[in-house]
Amino acid sequence: MGDMSTVMSRSRSGREFVNVADIGASESAKITPGSKVWLRGRVNSIRVKGGSCFLVLRQNSFDTIQACYFKDKENPEQSAKMLKYLKSLTVESMIDLEGIVSPAEVRSCSVQDAELVIQRIHSVSNADAMLPFLVEDAARSEREVEESQNTDRPFPRLGQEIRLDHRWLDLRAPANNAIMRIQSAVCQLFRESLYSQGFVEIHTPKLIAGESESGAGVFTTDYFGTTACLAQSPQLYKQMAISADLDRVFEIGPVFRAENSHTRRHLCEFTGLDLEMAINEHYMETLEVVHKMFKHIFEGLETRWARELSVIRTQYESEPVTFTDEPCVIHWPEAMDMLREKGFDMGDGLGDLTGAQELALGAVVKEKYGTDFFMLDKYPSNIRPFYTMPDPADDRFSNSYDMFIRGQEICSGAQRCHDPELVTQIIEKKGIEMGDGLKTYIESFRHGVSPHAGAGIGLERVVFLYLGLDNVRKASMFPRDPNRCTP
Numbered sequence: 348m349g350d351m352s353t354v355m356s357r358s359r360s361g362r363e364f365v366n367v368a369d370i371g372a373s374e375s376a377k378i379t380p381g382s383k384v385w386l387r388g389r390v391n392s393i394r395v396k397g398g399s400c401f402l403v404l405r406q407n408s409f410d411t412i413q414a415c416y417f418k419d420k421e422n423p424e425q426s427a428k429m430l431k432y433l434k435s436l437t438v439e440s441m442i443d444l445e446g447i448v449s450p451a452e453v454r455s456c457s458v459q460d461a462e463l464v465i466q467r468i469h470s471v472s473n474a475d476a477m478l479p480f481l482v483e484d485a486a487r488s489e490r491e492v493e494e495s496q497n498t499d500r501p502f503p504r505l506g507q508e509i510r511l512d513h514r515w516l517d518l519r520a521p522a523n524n525a526i527m528r529i530q531s532a533v534c535q536l537f538r539e540s541l542y543s544q545g546f547v548e549i550h551t552p553k554l555i556a557g558e559s560e561s562g563a564g565v566f567t568t569d570y571f572g573t574t575a576c577l578a579q580s581p582q583l584y585k586q587m588a589i590s591a592d593l594d595r596v597f598e599i600g601p602v603f604r605a606e607n608s609h610t611r612r613h614l615c616e617f618t619g620l621d622l623e624m625a626i627n628e629h630y631m632e633t634l635e636v637v638h639k640m641f642k643h644i645f646e647g648l649e650t651r652w653a654r655e656l657s658v659i660r661t662q663y664e665s666e667p668v669t670f671t672d673e674p675c676v677i678h679w680p681e682a683m684d685m686l687r688e689k690g691f692d693m694g695d696g697l698g699d700l701t702g703a704q705e706l707a708l709g710a711v712v713k714e715k716y717g718t719d720f721f722m723l724d725k726y727p728s729n730i731r732p733f734y735t736m737p738d739p740a741d742d743r744f745s746n747s748y749d750m751f752i753r754g755q756e757i758c759s760g761a762q763r764c765h766d767p768e769l770v771t772q773i774i775e776k777k778g779i780e781m782g783d784g785l786k787t788y789i790e791s792f793r794h795g796v797s798p799h800a801g802a803g804i805g806l807e808r809v810v811f812l813y814l815g816l817d818n819v820r821k822a823s824m825f826p827r828d829p830n831r832c833t834p
Contacts (some may be wrong), residue, residue, distance in 0.1 A: 348432045350470045351443065364443075367410035372450040372460040380461060382448045387411075387471065389441055389519075395434040398426070402433070402465070403456060404444060406522035409658060414446055414463040432468070439474035439482065439519070450822075474599075477512045479503055486520035488662045508819065514778040514834060515826055522662035524653040527824060530810050534599055535643055537620050537804075540643040544584040544636055546595040546622065551584035553577055553601060556784045564606040570711030573712045577603035580803055582734065584786045585623040586763055589638070589799045597622040599806075607829050611818040612755065614807060616827040623801035630736075630746050630762035631676075633800040634722055637758070638674040638752070641720060645670055648813070656814075668752055669713075671721040671807075677712060679725035679744060685711045697727040697743060709754020724748035733773045736762040752812040760802030767792040 352770045352802045365384045369377040378384060398418030405411045416433060417760070420424040436442065446463030453459055484503050495502040509518040514740035518524050538548070554568075554575050565576040581598050602619040622640075626632045648656060649667050659665075675684075681694045689707050712721050728737055738744040747761035764770040767789050774781060810822035820826040825834055 348429055348468055350473065350659075354471065362443075366459060367404065367412045370412060370448055370458050370461055370463075376461075377665075378448060380448050380450045383445065384448065385443060385445050386463075387441065387443050390436050390438050390474075392438060393433065393436055395430060398430065400430060400433045400465070400671055401438075402668060404442070404463075408519055408521050409457060409654070412458040412461070412463060413451065413453045413456050413461075413663065414444060414465050416465040429465075429468075433465075436468075436470060437474045437476050439478060439516075440470050441472040441474075443469045443471055455569060478508045479509060479516060482516065482519045485510065485517050486662060488664075504606065507818065511820065511826065511831065512834070518824070520662075523662070523821070525658040526814065526816075526822060528655045529648065529652060529659065529814065530806060530822060532648060532655070533806060533809055534618075534620070536644040536647040537597070537599070537640065539647075541595075541597045541622060542594070542641065545622070546597045547593050549581075549585065549588055549593065549596045549598050550600065551578070551581040551588075551598060553603075553620055555583075556596075556782060564604050566603050566605045579604060579610040580619060581621050581782065582732075582803070585621055585801060586734070586765075586788075586796075586799065587788065587791045589623055589625055590794065590796040594625040594797065595622075596624070602803075602805075604834070609829060611820075612811070612822060614819060614826055614828055617808070617823070618806035620804040620806055621801065625797035625799045626762070627798075630724075630748070630800040631674075633762075633802065634724075634748065635676050637760070637802055638722075641750075642670060644809075645720070645813075659814055663816055663821075665813075668719045668813055669717060671716065671718045675712070675716050675718050675721040677708075677721055677723045679723065679727070682708055682723055685715075697729060699727075699730045705751065705756065706754040710815045712751075713753075717751045720751070722748050722750050731761065733777050733779055734761075734763050734770060735773075736744060736764045737769075737773075746800075748802075750804075752809070753815075755808075755812050757812060758802050758804040758810050760800065762798070762800040765792055765796050766799055 355652060362385045364387050365378055367386060367388065372380055386404060388404040388406040389702055391403040391411055393402045400416040402414045403411050404414055418430065443461065444465060445467040446465050448461050449464050450460060451462040453462055485505055487502055492502045492504055518527060552571065555578050556575055565579060567574050567576045581600065585596055585598065598621045600619060601616055603616050605615065606613060624633055624636065645668050683693050685708060686693055686704055689711065691704055713719060724747065725738060725744045726747045728735065728743060731745050731747045736746040738746060745761060749756050750758035764773060770789060774785065807819050807822040811819040816822060
């Protein structure tokens, strides 16, 4: 017993540490009763009373096992020292514990048919006795907190700011920890699908001259005496990759938006899942690829990450996203008709959709087509970026599209305007200054380029909407917004 000296890679003890998830009394368990094992984990809870101690050890946020110690009448002095040391341990401390696996019925832990009889225990890293909040409080659902308010022991309400100020502690709550694992899973499934469809992963600059897209929302910085900005997207570079004969490319990387938006779905820095591909005749080729990719993500999450989803849905209620086998594409005129039927004044149909209109459209599409996931194309040209290909039948509209989950946008894309003269005209018409960055971008088209289309997806927004969370910050590990640049 006793605190370990600070681990500084002095030597190796030869101890083999095991996982809580491998312990059990069933025949399928890897580690069964009678085994003596070492584990490392956190003190999830501890109760010392009289001559006994019950401790719950937690690993990986999800896996818990009960460990117990009882006073040894044959060795009372040593037992007293052990109980005194156990009483000194604080919740959330990291410990090493040696114990003998014993069959038991423990409903409150993930290992419900076994426990550990403590032989030795050492603190590896002590947690403060007074924490900003308890992980068990961070792990309660809003419903559970609300229902407790009229009882003798109401649970504390943890506001968003205190959680984000101590995000590392907040992420120890099982559901919040699982959200980060789902975020990782979305990236993995995104890569899997696109690799299987012939894509190459690229890495584009995040320091650029000029703006990535039209608009003023850029972060600028000094670049050896000249002004550079943080990339709003890899847009121009992934198009230049097509000109370099990398016919199908994708990137997962940071995206920066200097937008003073204080909404529940906007961040100043997020992770972009971007793709671009050469097309033969029509941008529907890209929509088919993207639909296949999203199907792979949705199906993969529900099957391969079912445990994480179950943990999340215990605290944050949601249902799996419904989707169609083939792409569900709503054209702009049909969307206008749907919204007018719902009582919205859409004017000349050339304005952007409000959040309320997008939600209403999502509800109508769900009712009519039975899907939470759909695509909306043929947006008006005046609300799309300069690199968007105009609709050949009516240049007031464009070959562009957005994708939605439950009536909220997760993805924006288009066929790109690869004709250098036409894109130059659009840039001039939109009043955008032609800087060095845009000049080299257009020059890449003058050397010959395949027609192409692509899409940009917000990782945190996909996770936030897929899980039915109330704020995108829950889907970001350390969110950045106009009021937060730390931790």
